Every structure is written in structure tokens, then in C-alpha cells.
Amino acid sequence: MHTDRSDITEDNELLTKLRIGDQLAFAQIYNQYRSKMYAYAYNLCKSAETAEEIVQEVFIRLWQKREQINTDLNFNAYIKKITLNHVLNHLKKVAREKSLQEEVLGYIEEIRNTTEDNLLEKELLKTYDEAISLLPPQKKIIYQLSRNEEMTHDQIAEKLNISKNTVKNHMVEATKFIRSYVNKHGSIVCFIIASSNYFRPH
Numbered sequence: 001m002h003t004d005r006s007d008i009t010e011d012n013e014l015l016t017k018l019r020i021g022d023q024l025a026f027a028q029i030y031n032q033y034r035s036k037m038y039a040y041a042y043n044l045c046k047s048a049e050t051a052e053e054i055v056q057e058v059f060i061r062l063w064q065k066r067e068q069i070n071t072d073l074n075f076n077a078y079i080k081k082i083t084l085n086h087v088l089n090h091l092k093k094v095a096r097e098k099s100l101q102e103e104v105l106g107y108i109e110e111i112r113n114t115t116e117d118n119l120l121e122k123e124l125l126k127t128y129d130e131a132i133s134l135l136p137p138q139k140k141i142i143y144q145l146s147r148n149e150e151m152t153h154d155q156i157a158e159k160l161n162i163s164k165n166t167v168k169n170h171m172v173e174a175t176k177f178i179r180s181y182v183n184k185h186g187s188i189v190c191f192i193i194a195s196s197n198y199f200r201p202h
Contacts, residue, residue, distance in 0.1 A: 011075040018066050026066075030059055033076075037083045044087045054086045061086075131181035135174055142167055143174040 017025035037058060042051035061082060062069075069078075132140060138160075145151045145159070153171070157164045 012071045015069050015071040015075060019069055026063060033079055040080060041083055041087055057086050058083050127182050131178040139170045139174045142170045146171055
């Protein structure tokens with residue numbers, strides 16, 4: 001897309017002001033580029049909520065790193081690169097968290113079905129059960145119905161007379177809390193390092 005030279009000159013003037021902390025210049029840049037970067041991020045990640053978060057992160061970073069901006073560069077290309085990097089980092093994080101979550105839950109199920117008396121396994125299960133016990137009553141019920149009784153979101157919603165969306169939200173929040181709790185108590189990291197090949201077929 002062709003960029004008018006006058007636009008580049010205007011950008012350079014705003015960036016020069018931004019470098020010295022001019023908030024009005026920052027507001028002008030934000031208003032000028034926010035929609036463009038939102039559309040760019042959304043096209044890459046296909047999530048309105050994520051695109052909005054990424055745009056906010058991009059402009060926060062822009063303000064924090066304002067003194068390092070090279071005013072001679074094409075700013076449109078510069079901010080698109082920052083946005084792209086944030087999208088890629090987000091996608092990597094999501095993939096990593098999903099992979100870790102599936103791996104952890106898989107390990108837990110295998111532990112429950114093994115007869116090995118292993119202290120590390122028992123410690124992990126204890127921490128996992130502690131996390132579940134700390135869930136608010138409704139979240140705990142929903143989580144246990146899903147995990148222990150293998151009920152679908154529709155079945156849980158019907159049983160508890162709540163919406164499917166409520167069930168989904170509770171499951172997301174419960175899973176996030178349990179993963180965070182286990183991580184903070186150290187067992188999961190220790191378990192994955194020590195037992196990454198323990199349950200593999202020999």
C-alpha cells in the first residue's frame with residue numbers, strides 16, 4: 001500500500017514529540033493507528049478479544065519504549081512489526097498452555113490408574129485435590145461432574161438448571177485456577193521433569 005510522503009513527515013513530527021513524552025502526540029498516534037493495528041491483529045489471530053488486548057499491549061509498549069523510537073523509520077511498518085511480534089507471542093503462549101494443560105491432565109489420569117506407590121505421584125495428586133477443594137462450591141460441582149462423571153456441558157447445565165455458557169465459564173476458570181495452584185506449589189514442574197518418560201511404554 002502506497003504511503004504518502006506527507007503522512008510520513010507528519011508521523012515523524014509526532015514521533016519526535018512522543019520521544020520527549022508528549023501525551024497529546026501519543027493520543028494522536030493512538031487514534032490514527034489503533035483501528036489499523038486492530039484489523040491487522042484480528043486478521044492474524046481471528047479473535048476480537050485477543051486483538052483488542054494485543055493492540056493495548058502494543059501501545060503500552062510504544063509509550064514505555066518511546067525514547068528508543070527511531071523517527072527516521074517508516075512508523076507504519078515499525079508498529080506493524082511490533083503488533084506481529086505480540087500476536088506470535090500470544091499464539092505461542094496459547095499453544096504452550098494448551099499443550100501443558102493436556103499433558104498435566106493426561107498425567108493425572110494415568111497416575112490415578114497406576115498401582116505404583118510413588119511419593120512424587122502422590123504429592124502431585126494431593127496438590128491437585130487441594131486445588132479442587134479450594135474451588136467455590138458451584139465451580140467445584142461443575143468441575144467434578146465434568147471430570148469425574150464425564151458429563152457434557154449440556155448435561156451439567158440441565159442437571160444444575162443453569163446455562164451452558166455458565167458451565168463453560170466455570171470450567172475455564174476452574175481449570176485455570178487448578179493449573180495456577182499446582183504450578184505455584186511446585187509439584188507439577190518437579191513431576192514433569194522427573195517423570196516425563198515414566199509413563200511411556202518401555
